[in-house]
Amino acid sequence: KAGTSCVPSSSSSSSITTPPLAMAGGEGGETEWARALKESEGVAPGSFEKEMQAKMKGLGGLKSNNANPKLSANANLIKWLADEGDIYLADESSWGEAPHPLAISTETVDELTNESSGRGLLARRSVNDGDELLKIPMDLCFTKKSARKAFGKEVLDRDINEYLAIACQLIREKCVLGEKSRWKPYIDVLPEVDEVNPTFTWSDEDLSFLEGSPVVAATQSMQMKLKREYDALLGGEGALCDKYPDLFPREHFTYENWVWAFTMLFSRAIRLRNMRQGETLAMVPYADLINHSAFSGAYVDAREVGDWLFKTGGEEVILYADRGYRKMEQVYISYGPKSNADLLLLYGFALERNPFNSVDVTVSIKPRTKADVSEDDDASDADIDPLAEEKIAFVEGAGRKTIVDFPCYADRYPTEMIEYLRLMQMTPEDTRGRPLPDFDYSRTISAANEAAALSSVVDAVKRQLSKYPTTEEEDAIVIKDKGLFRLLNYKQRMAIRHRRNEKRLLKRTIAALEKQIRRKGLDTEDLQRAGGSTLGEVLPGDEKLGGKQRTALEDRLEKMGLPVDLR
Numbered sequence: 001k002a003g004t005s006c007v008p009s010s011s012s013s014s015s016i017t018t019p020p021l022a023m024a025g026g027e028g029g030e031t032e033w034a035r036a037l038k039e040s041e042g043v044a045p046g047s048f049e050k051e052m053q054a055k056m057k058g059l060g061g062l063k064s065n066n067a068n069p070k071l072s073a074n075a076n077l078i079k080w081l082a083d084e085g086d087i088y089l090a091d092e093s094s095w096g097e098a099p100h101p102l103a104i105s106t107e108t109v110d111e112l113t114n115e116s117s118g119r120g121l122l123a124r125r126s127v128n129d130g131d132e133l134l135k136i137p138m139d140l141c142f143t144k145k146s147a148r149k150a151f152g153k154e155v156l157d158r159d160i161n162e163y164l165a166i167a168c169q170l171i172r173e174k175c176v177l178g179e180k181s182r183w184k185p186y187i188d189v190l191p192e193v194d195e196v197n198p199t200f201t202w203s204d205e206d207l208s209f210l211e212g213s214p215v216v217a218a219t220q221s222m223q224m225k226l227k228r229e230y231d232a233l234l235g236g237e238g239a240l241c242d243k244y245p246d247l248f249p250r251e252h253f254t255y256e257n258w259v260w261a262f263t264m265l266f267s268r269a270i271r272l273r274n275m276r277q278g279e280t281l282a283m284v285p286y287a288d289l290i291n292h293s294a295f296s297g298a299y300v301d302a303r304e305v306g307d308w309l310f311k312t313g314g315e316e317v318i319l320y321a322d323r324g325y326r327k328m329e330q331v332y333i334s335y336g337p338k339s340n341a342d343l344l345l346l347y348g349f350a351l352e353r354n355p356f357n358s359v360d361v362t363v364s365i366k367p368r369t370k371a372d373v374s375e376d377d378d379a380s381d382a383d384i385d386p387l388a389e390e391k392i393a394f395v396e397g398a399g400r401k402t403i404v405d406f407p408c409y410a411d412r413y414p415t416e417m418i419e420y421l422r423l424m425q426m427t428p429e430d431t432r433g434r435p436l437p438d439f440d441y442s443r444t445i446s447a448a449n450e451a452a453a454l455s456s457v458v459d460a461v462k463r464q465l466s467k468y469p470t471t472e473e474e475d476a477i478v479i480k481d482k483g484l485f486r487l488l489n490y491k492q493r494m495a496i497r498h499r500r501n502e503k504r505l506l507k508r509t510i511a512a513l514e515k516q517i518r519r520k521g522l523d524t525e526d527l528q529r530a531g532g533s534t535l536g537e538v539l540p541g542d543e544k545l546g547g548k549q550r551t552a553l554e555d556r557l558e559k560m561g562l563p564v565d566l567r
Helices: 028-039 049-060 069-085 146-153 163-180 204-210 214-235 254-266 340-345 371-376 388-397 414-422 447-466 472-480 483-488 490-519 554-558
Strands: 104-105 118-125 132-137 269-271 280-281 301-306 310-319 359-367 402-407 536-539
Touching: 049 414, 069 104, 069 132, 118 269, 118 447, 146 163, 163 254, 163 280, 163 447, 163 483, 204 214, 204 490, 214 254, 214 371, 340 490, 359 414, 359 447, 359 490, 388 414, 402 414, 402 490, 472 483, 472 490
Parallel strands: none
Antiparallel strands: 104 118, 132 310, 269 280, 301 310, 359 402, 359 536
């Protein structure tokens, strides 16, 4: 029994002296016995929470006369999960149940920037690689299915986009039902918009700190899309607020609440890929408190309830540890291989160390057709690209335009980018009469073609760098002046760090490309192009030259299950 001494008494009527017991690998005697007993006692129920509260008091996080409302909300959520979902989250063991390994922290902090990262989940005790960390019944999650059930299947038809359906249910539970909502304890721990701060909620003044970054265009695109979807589904003439005023009262289904709902969805919704009926987007209580690490290999997913022999027919959300965690260490999952632009746009933060970080670079090649040259008084017939029409037809047939965005990384660029440029830099000397589709653009076409293609990438990256009004060095000076930097708000600080890191990445890309050009011997004068002309001009990305289809970031959003057209 824990706490009961098993050490023999020193006073005995017997005169026989018993030698101290020796323990394998240990020192034996009372010291080793005491240590073994101490380790066998385990952790007293509630001790982790008491320790965490003591730490917060020391940091000024708790006031003796003013209880932290976040702690009450956390406790209500835990109770709700136990009552509604029969989820065991206690810190003591029960019949057939081990102590729950996690606890909610009301405030976590980024270790590198010292910026707040909101709630998080901490290891209540040591956690081993592969340990089950949590399981949440699907019945407690917000899904398209739960939204259609809440409003009626005749109101939200089966073809409605998951994001739109769940957004409507979030507004209903928070604003319409309020205290009467089944999900109130969960709604109460969801943050407000200004606690998340994705860029699509920033003011123009705050966005101006990102001037030059591709995130600005993506942000403005997202803002327009959200407004368009709100008008089409809810707020516009003949939309749901008009058709079903009792279900969708205008005083609650406002655009402001719509933005809050999408802030929750973009930053917290999880795509569950192992559902019986295929992929499902879900808002998962408790699981969505876990913060992101680019270095985590843990992903939240779903499984059927039951063991390998008996299945109940239900489904639940499950998470396993991808590594060991020490007591009090924050537990992380991966939101996916996202760049800082993705994270800032959708989640409201960026990482100082992100192996998946990239910057979208616009590559604009406009082959000079006869029509182009005839409209240019300064051009001559020598400027005409004889392959111009064939190039444009080939690119458009592949679903591309003459202006394309590609993500560039610190030490590499996408193969699609160089393939595109090899095509656009082709000359009659390269084709020798063969049609363009006959070539394999994943391979080097010729030394001159490769030199032109790589030089085009360098020019495009340098042009992206020139769009920023400040230099990397100037940004670093602002960040280094901690007193001045703290006078800026969170969004402005995040913007300066982000644009500094983008410039740093672009400079590394240029250095890597120039090194590659030198290593391949492609930096000599006679390889610029036959006749000294590129026959294809690298342009700054003016949309009137054929129109940008969509950004690389928008392509990535679609792969995440978030199509450009949210419906």
